[in-house]
Amino acid sequence: MTAPLTTPPLTIAFLGLGTMGGPMARHLGKAGHRLTIFNRSDARREAWMAANPGLAARVAASPAEAAQDADAVITCVGNDDDLADVVLSPNGAFTTLRPGAVFIDHTTVSARIARQIAVEGRDKEILCVDAPVSGGQSGAENGVxxxxxxxxxxxxxxxxxxxxxxAKRIVHVGKPGAGQTTKMVNQMCLSATIAGLSEAMRFAQAAHLDLDRVFEAISGGAAQSWQMDNRWDTMAKGEFDFGFAIDWMRKDLGLAIEEARGLGASVPTTALTDQFYADVQALGGGRQDTSALIRRLPLRGQKPA
Structure with missing residues (x-):
């Protein structure tokens, strides 16, 4: 449930009404903010409006129109190119966003473009925050x-x-780009956890252990993780058609590997896990949840599913 406003309502333009952006925009509208929406896909915008009939949102024909007279612009799009298009292009939000307004980006993108946008914003006296999120679709839907x-x-x-x-947790990590590099840390930890969980589950199955009892035994100790709590059962059942897609994880890991290269940091586990995910993509699992990584580890006598 969205908390009521404790500050005066703002005029907010929200650009990108996808899996994550759609629920965020809904929470802003329910909180009492004046909402303007823009989405490059008419079908997705219309679906959002149909799903939120009680919200009075103004529809803009372009990012520049959406940003006109806004106190804040929020973006949640696909990748670096998408973000540059809706923000920095000749019809982008920065062409009309007023000095003193706030720009918040929730897209998971490179730290490079986050820093570039911050520089462009500084020159226009726009306050910029790169603000990638963790918590998945359920976190967005529930506002946590x-x-x-x-x-x-x-x-x-x-x-x-x-x-x-x-949001249930908002952490100011540091200067422009720090939000994006922290999201890379998050995805590196997450992918390695899933890889370890996949191997451990297959090991338990090969040993003919009762997976329910194994979960009961280890989920309250040092091995516990969000992935174990929320994906153990579905991994055991081979259910993967939900959640955060492997295609998206590979995009995120690619950003981390590229940033690490520029920093001179060694990330061999991340690089190896990225290749494991490539194996599952080759099996047709690109749109499946990241826990489908276990598919590349068939039990003895089975082929990868």
Missing amino acids: LSIMCGGSDKAMAAARPILSAY
Whole structure:
């Protein structure tokens, strides 16, 4: 349930009404903010409006139109190119967003473009925050996302009341780009956890252990993780048609590997796990949940499913 506003309502433009952005925009509208929406796909925009008939949202024909007279612009799109298009292009949000307004990006993108946008924003006196999220679709739907932020103290002070409409945790990590590099850390940890969980489950199955009893025995100790609590049962049943897609994880890991290369950091586990995910993509699992990584580890006598 979205908390009521404790600050005056703002005029907010939300660009990108996908799996994550759609619920975030809904929470902002329910909190009492004046909402303008833009989505490049008419079908997705119309679906969002049909699903939220009680929200009075103005529809914009372009990012520039959406940003006109806005107190804040929020983006949640696909990748670096998508973000550059809706923000920095000749018809992008920065062509009309007023000085002193807030720009918040929830897309998982490179730290490079986050820093570039911050520089462009500084020149236009726009307060910029790169704010990728963790918590998945359920976290967005329930308004309990964890948000890792990069930007100035002034930008964070302006953004925090807005983010509180759909976040349970908001952490200002550091300067522009720090939010995106922290999201890379998150995805590196997550992918390695899933790889270990996949191997451990197959090991338990090969040993003919009762998986329910194994879960009961280890889920309360040091091996416990969100992935174990939320994916053990579905992995055991071979159910993967939900959740955070492997295609998206590979995009995120690619960003981490590229950033590590520039930093001179060694990330061999991340690189190896990325290749494991490529194996599952080759099996046709690109749109399946990241827990489908276990598919590349068939039991003895079975072929990869």
